[in-house]
């Protein structure tokens with residue numbers, strides 16, 4: 001099954017990768033997107049090809065797979081599967097979120113861990129790439145069930161992580177509540193209080209602005225992208241998908257910068273508020289989603305003038321800026337066509353790989369300013385990195401200090417994308433820029449280590 005072939009073209013490389021990793025479409029998709037833009041760069045820089053850096057970077061350092069048994073409120077024994085994919089620690093300890101969702105499988109976690117390696121490198125902080133999670137579905141579970149599941153998962157996971165080894169964080173289905181249960185169990189098992197998880201509560205080592213960081217960072221990136229063409233978020237109509245952590249705080253920053261947020265969604269459908277979601281209305285969304293754990297359709301109970309479109313995604317609503325912030329492959333070619341026909345100017349991915357390959361190609365062909373997740377949503381892991389720094393120093397920075405550092409990091413990522421993605425005309429290919437910018441630092445470290 002394992003075929004170690006020397007390839008100097010993309011087709012041969014992808015054929016080998018698919019053979020070695022069968023039935024993993026999301027992983028193939030993420031690698032192809034990177035390899036497509038990297039191959040010409042490798043042609044021009046043969047030292048990376050000779051050392052087979054891309055072949056090594058597409059093979060995770062290790063994958064840990066384990067059973068999580070736990071007891072539900074009715075006393076039934078339940079069994080889930082969990083993983084930690086430690087992808088690459090060339091430039092720092094592994095770092096990446098944990099996802100709890102019934103769709104979680106190795107293909108999804110490998111795509112996320114691979115992307116994370118490039119994203120973490122782009123932040124300029126010393127963090128390697130990892131991802132983990134479980135096919136556990138937190139929806140409809142009681143707090144005590146969530147607690148028992150998290151404690152059982154950490155009872156196995158704790159031996160593979162640590163502040164200098166691997167530092168997990170949240171992702172879909174893993175928010176403040178889950179991180180607290182996981183950290184509480186880690187602390188108990190290890191008898192140590194270290195920054196081994198990020199996204200912690202403020203009273204036990206968490207960082208200000210971590211909760212907001214991915215959404216805010218995504219909008220800072222969009223603002224940088226628009227300023228690069230002499231424009232800004234101010235006055236723009238904006239469509240956002242999702243209504244979780246990333247979507248809510250992306251909406252908050254758009255509103256603060258003077259943009260008009262028209263939509264939010266969840267897996268049931270989307271709400272369209274033609275008058276715009278204001279700061280006050282967003283507080284309603286926070287209460288619904290963060291406290292009541294309700295569906296987004298409940299927005300209409302508070303804002304009856306809005307519309308709810310069941311089973312649909314928000315991409316047919318005309319807007320100048322789109323921020324997909326829900327999940328992978330939620331925006332397809334037909335959606336891209338509608339968005340472009342309706343006057344889209346720019347798109348920044350708050351989620352990981354929300355835009356499928358055909359849609360990305362269409363946006364780039366039509367010169368839409370398109371920011372891939374590994375650049376646009378790196379603000380979350382960047383502030384997680386800052387949380388680790390504060391934990392190591394045993395101090396807490398102010399909100400302004402963290403937000404300022406986040407803004408600087410997003411500006412630097414944007415510069416890096418422009419440096420490696422600018423073409424002969426004014427258009428910047430951010431996909432190419434982010435892939436090459438993220439690759440170089442990791443690749444140079446791997447070259448320096450020799451054959452490992």
Ligand code: NDP
Pocket residue numbers: 170171172173174175214242243244245246247265266267268325326327328330350351352377378380381
């Ligand atoms: P949350 O769990 O807080 O929210 C996820 C949102 O996406 C919910 O509205 C959810 O709706 C929706 N969603 C999830 N799965 C699907 C699906 N299959 N179809 C339609 N809608 C879906 O997660 P986050 O906001 O933290 O994460 C969102 C995205 O951002 C993910 O791609 C994640 O990897 C990425 N990301 C997150 C970071 C973070 O700091 N949290 C950092 C960088 C990237 P429902 O409730 O109905 O399932």
